[in-house]
Structure formats: C-alpha cells, structure tokens
Amino acid sequence: MxxxxxxxxxxxxxxxxxxxxxxxxxxxxxxxxxxxxxxxxxxxxxxxxxxxxxxxxxxxxxxxxxxxxxxxxxxxxxxxxxxxxxxxxxxxxxxxxxxxxxxxxxxxxxxxxxxxxxxxxxxxxxxxxxxxxxxxxxxxxxxxxYSGYPMVKHIRDIIARGELGEIRFVNGEYPQEWLATKLEETGQKQAAWRTDPKLAGASNCVGDIGSHIEFMVGHMTGLVIESLCARLDRFGPGRPLDDNATVMVNFKGGATGVYWSSQVAPGHDNALRLRIYGTKGAVEWFQETPNTARVSFLDRPIGFLSRGRDPMSPRAQSLSRLPSGHPEGYFEGFANIYSTFITALAKKLRGEALTAxxxxxxxVEEGVQGVKYIEKCVESSAKGAIWVGME
Ligand SMILES: NC(=O)c1ccc[n+]([C@@H]2O[C@H](COP(=O)([O-])OP(=O)(O)OC[C@H]3O[C@@H](n4cnc5c(N)ncnc54)[C@H](O)[C@@H]3O)[C@@H](O)[C@H]2O)c1
CATH class of the missing domain: 3.40.50.720 (NAD(P)-binding Rossmann-like Domain)
Incomplete structure (x- = not known):
C-alpha cells in the first residue's frame, strides 16, 4: 500500500x-x-x-x-x-x-x-x-x-479488535543518557529547569519521560491504572529530583505492568519501547524506529509490520504521508497531532459535529491523568515504594 x-x-x-x-x-x-x-x-x-x-x-x-x-x-x-x-x-x-x-x-x-x-x-x-x-x-x-505516529494508531486498532486477546502484561521503558552527568551545572538550560522543582514540579524523570509511557500505554491499550508502586532514584549527586524511576502498575481488570524511565542510562537517546502481551499475541514498538512494529501471534510465525507497505487500519493510513521505505519521524508525528486538532477546531468553528x-x-482529561500519575509515583516513592491507589 x-x-x-x-x-x-x-x-x-x-x-x-x-x-x-x-x-x-x-x-x-x-x-x-x-x-x-x-x-x-x-x-x-x-x-x-x-x-x-x-x-x-x-x-x-x-x-x-x-x-x-x-x-x-x-x-x-x-x-x-x-x-x-x-x-x-x-x-x-x-x-x-x-x-x-x-x-x-x-x-x-x-x-x-x-x-x-x-x-x-x-x-x-x-x-x-x-x-x-x-x-x-x-x-x-x-x-x-508519540501518539501521532501511524504505527501507534495501527497497534491501538489491532488491540481494540482483540487480535492480541486479553492484555495481560505491559512493559514500557524510556531510557536516555543525557543526565548521566550533572549537565545542569554547565548551564544547559533544558537540563537546568528539568532538575529544578520550582520549574519542573515534583518530578523530573517521571514528569519528563515516564509520563510518555503512562500516556502511550493507556492510548494504545485502553488500560486504566488502578494502583502503582514506584521507586524514584536520584543518581546525580545532590540532584533534588529523580533521574531514574521504576514503577509497577496494576490495571483495572487484572493486567499488570512495569515501567522504567531513566535519564542516566548510557547508550540511550529517546529509547521509548513498549511491549504489550496478550493471551493470543504480542506487539513491540520502538520510538526510534517508529515506522515498524514486531507482532507475534501464538499460532503464526513472528511478523514485522511496516508503515506504508502493509495494510493498516483506516485511521493509521490516513496519517501516513509517504510510501514505504521513506521514513516518517518525529516531525510528522507531531504534525499529525496538530493536523487532527486544527481540523477539529475548524469544524467546530463552522458549527459542524465532530467524529471520534x-x-x-x-x-485535557488525558493530561489530568498524566499529572495524577506523576503525583502518585512521587507519593509512593516518598512513602518507601508502597502501593498507592490512583483515586
Ligand atoms: N511532547 C514532547 O515530546 C516534549 C518534548 C520536549 C519537551 N516537552 C515539553 O515542552 C516544554 C518545554 O520544553 P523545552 O525542552 O522546549 O524547554 P526549553 O527550555 O528549551 O524552552 C522553553 C521556552 O519557554 C520560554 N519561557 C519560559 N518561561 C516563559 C514565560 N513565562 N513566557 C514566555 N516564554 C517562556 C523560554 O524562554 C524558552 O524559550 C516542557 O513542558 C516539556 O516537558 C515535550
């Protein structure tokens, strides 16, 4: 295609x-x-x-x-x-x-x-x-x-159609290396504000990148976090906020997950990787190669989906801009979010009804959930990595 x-x-x-x-x-x-x-x-x-x-x-x-x-x-x-x-x-x-x-x-x-x-x-x-x-x-x-990538929409649609069966477990990780040293002390401004509670809020690592895992898993699977147990580490000496975080989550309905985010992981840039395991199959998507995904079903050989080449769900296809083999990336993903938002706004201004x-x-509701998630991670960790409910 x-x-x-x-x-x-x-x-x-x-x-x-x-x-x-x-x-x-x-x-x-x-x-x-x-x-x-x-x-x-x-x-x-x-x-x-x-x-x-x-x-x-x-x-x-x-x-x-x-x-x-x-x-x-x-x-x-x-x-x-x-x-x-x-x-x-x-x-x-x-x-x-x-x-x-x-x-x-x-x-x-x-x-x-x-x-x-x-x-x-x-x-x-x-x-x-x-x-x-x-x-x-x-x-x-x-x-x-990252929700603007066509492959993400396609995976969401595969899961919604039940092709992976019931989701049992999700593994999400987002490692980076850029704060492995105290970059904030060199005057690098992105590092300086992210490690300053007055500007970043109560968390650095979870707020900055762990929040992407939380949103993406919910977006792709529809799973809702019921409770979590988080340990937030501060490896940068004297750093007031977290730079590495491990979070266990329980979803409503019985599925579970583990999320790891880190800014002190040498060798990694923006290595957001999501692995979603169901009763019938699994899918793995890696942000740094967003045009493809690994899919496995219990009764079939392991497969590899490629945007633009393999049939995709209508919504995913509508966001795909180039033929296969011409990679789309971060800008296109962002543009897809804006394009959808601006088109919706234009329709709303014309008084037209909006579709799903x-x-x-x-x-904004996903934004609220994201902030709650960050707060609960900080709370759990501060109390000694205990389980806390999301409500
Ligand atoms: N969605 C994503 O993938 C993604 C990626 C990177 C950053 N972010 C988010 O984007 C935001 C900005 O991050 P960044 O890395 O671009 O930061 P940055 O420090 O590079 O840029 C921030 C900009 O805001 C300006 N600014 C600060 N206070 C202001 C004020 N009161 N009025 C007007 N301008 C003001 C600064 O001068 C600077 O130009 C953060 O909330 C961050 O979490 C999101």
Whole structure:
C-alpha cells in the first residue's frame, strides 16, 4: 500500500499564538514546523521568551510584525483577545510550571489551547483546566507527541479488535543518557529547569519521560491504572529530583505492568519501547524506529509490520504521508497531532459535529491523568515504594 495522506484541503487557515519557544528552546520550534507542514494554521503572535530581546529575534525569524510580539504571555493573551483577527488557539510550550497559568488565561479568554505535557505541576491545577474546558466547551490538546505516529494508531486498532486477546502484561521503558552527568551545572538550560522543582514540579524523570509511557500505554491499550508502586532514584549527586524511576502498575481488570524511565542510562537517546502481551499475541514498538512494529501471534510465525507497505487500519493510513521505505519521524508525528486538532477546531468553528476520528488527539482529561500519575509515583516513592491507589 503506497498511498500517502489524503487530508482535505478545504479547511481555511486558522491563526495561532505561541507562549514559549524562543530562540534556543527545544520544542517550540518543533511545534511551529509541525504546524507549517500541513499549512492549516499560521502563527500570528508570540510571547516566546521571558527575554523580550529573544521574543523579538524569534518573531523576526518567523516573520511576525513587532506589534504582535509581547513582553509577557499575559499581555499577549489579553491584547490579542480584543483583536478582530485574534488567534484561534494558543500553543503553550514553556517549562512545566508555566503551563497552568498560560493555559488558564487562554481558556478564560475563550481561546482553544495546545499545551505541552505534563499539563500542570499539580493535579488540582490540571483538574481546574479540565473544568474550564468542559464549562466553556473549548478544544484542548496535550501534545503527547508519540501518539501521532501511524504505527501507534495501527497497534491501538489491532488491540481494540482483540487480535492480541486479553492484555495481560505491559512493559514500557524510556531510557536516555543525557543526565548521566550533572549537565545542569554547565548551564544547559533544558537540563537546568528539568532538575529544578520550582520549574519542573515534583518530578523530573517521571514528569519528563515516564509520563510518555503512562500516556502511550493507556492510548494504545485502553488500560486504566488502578494502583502503582514506584521507586524514584536520584543518581546525580545532590540532584533534588529523580533521574531514574521504576514503577509497577496494576490495571483495572487484572493486567499488570512495569515501567522504567531513566535519564542516566548510557547508550540511550529517546529509547521509548513498549511491549504489550496478550493471551493470543504480542506487539513491540520502538520510538526510534517508529515506522515498524514486531507482532507475534501464538499460532503464526513472528511478523514485522511496516508503515506504508502493509495494510493498516483506516485511521493509521490516513496519517501516513509517504510510501514505504521513506521514513516518517518525529516531525510528522507531531504534525499529525496538530493536523487532527486544527481540523477539529475548524469544524467546530463552522458549527459542524465532530467524529471520534476528529477528536483523536490527546485531550485535557488525558493530561489530568498524566499529572495524577506523576503525583502518585512521587507519593509512593516518598512513602518507601508502597502501593498507592490512583483515586
Ligand atoms: N511532547 C514532547 O515530546 C516534549 C518534548 C520536549 C519537551 N516537552 C515539553 O515542552 C516544554 C518545554 O520544553 P523545552 O525542552 O522546549 O524547554 P526549553 O527550555 O528549551 O524552552 C522553553 C521556552 O519557554 C520560554 N519561557 C519560559 N518561561 C516563559 C514565560 N513565562 N513566557 C514566555 N516564554 C517562556 C523560554 O524562554 C524558552 O524559550 C516542557 O513542558 C516539556 O516537558 C515535550
């Protein structure tokens, strides 16, 4: 099967503003490139940094007029709300501790929101955002980036059809090596804020990457965590937050799992790997080779699925952009999330009903669950790695 994505082109371009993502930042630029890939929205304003000089320089590189570059996100959201050509949504790509304030202000002014994970640094703040989203009936996306890959959607559909049987056990891991030394002491800013509780929240490793495992397993299997037992380690001498975490989980319905995330694992970059075992078969997916998956069924030889080559579920195929053998990656995955969100928002603005496929992007409720998960891991570990319920 070689068809690429055939997304509609009727959607008029939406407008968006960005909070964070100044020059030198990591994920903001990824968001902008991902949006630009499909041309369904254009950036119209920004408060890209706490440094106004950086915001101006970033605005110049993305071609924004000075009048739409702001010293603070508060000024941007309040001023832009009164413009006739106001943005349709605001993307929040700052460190964790700013997500709540920026997203809340945007919601208060009626903007749809795309927000980075983790949604907030406390579950009460996260729940408050969810409440606002419900009350105001506003679309909200949390960018759990890895859910944008076509193969992930295909695996989700295989599992939903019961092809693996009943899921018994899930093994999820996300090792990285980048904090094996105390990089934060060199001035590397991504390391500095992630290891600072004031900016990252109560967890570094679980919040930053363990949260991806939690979301992805739920997304792909539908399993809901009932209780967990976590041990969070701090191997970096004097580091105030975790840099390695082992979590046992019990799911509602009897399945179990083990999640390991680490930033002190030499030899690993973004090695998110998920292995899902059912009564009839198993599947293994590795983020660094996202176009393929290993599938095994008890009654068949071990198989290997390839995006673009092998028949895929309709939803997965609709997100596939290139013929087989031309790898799609992180940008395309991110673009798929944005494309889905922007298309849904455009339909909503036109007053059209939204289908389940339209809403197939991570939403605020998943964001709330993610923050609860982080909090429960921290609580369990602090109490000596005891089992704690998710409720
Ligand atoms: N979804 C993913 O896969 C993924 C990947 C990386 C990072 N993230 C998340 O994205 C967020 C940002 O991470 P990063 O690595 O890009 O960080 P970063 O430090 O590279 O960039 C953060 C940016 O936000 C700006 N900023 C900080 N406070 C601000 C404020 N009050 N107003 C305006 N701008 C402000 C900084 O100046 C900087 O430009 C984090 O929440 C992180 O967890 C998600």
């Amino acid at each position: 070689i068809e690429g994505q055939t997304s509609g082109t009727k959607t008029p371009k939406l407008r968006y503003g960005m909070v964070g993502g100044g020059q030198g930042a990591f994920i903001g630029g990824v968001h902008r490139k991902a949006v630009a890939m499909d041309g369904k929205a254009e950036i119209v304003c920004g408060a890209f940094s706490q440094s106004y000089d950086n915001t101006l320089a970033t605005g110049d590189t993305v071609g924004l007029p000075r009048e739409r570059l702001y010293r603070t996100f508060e000024d941007m959201i309040q001023t832009e709300a009164g413009r006739p050509d106001r943005p349709d949504f605001i993307s929040v790509v700052t460190p964790n501790s700013t997500h709540y304030a920026a997203a809340k202000l945007a919601l208060d002014h009626g903007f749809a929101v795309v927000c980075e994970k983790p949604l907030a640094t406390s579950s009460s703040d996260a729940a408050d955002l969810a409440r606002l989203v419900r009350e105001k009936d506003i679309l909200f996306c949390v960018t759990y980036a 496929d339209d809403l197939d992007f991570p939403g």
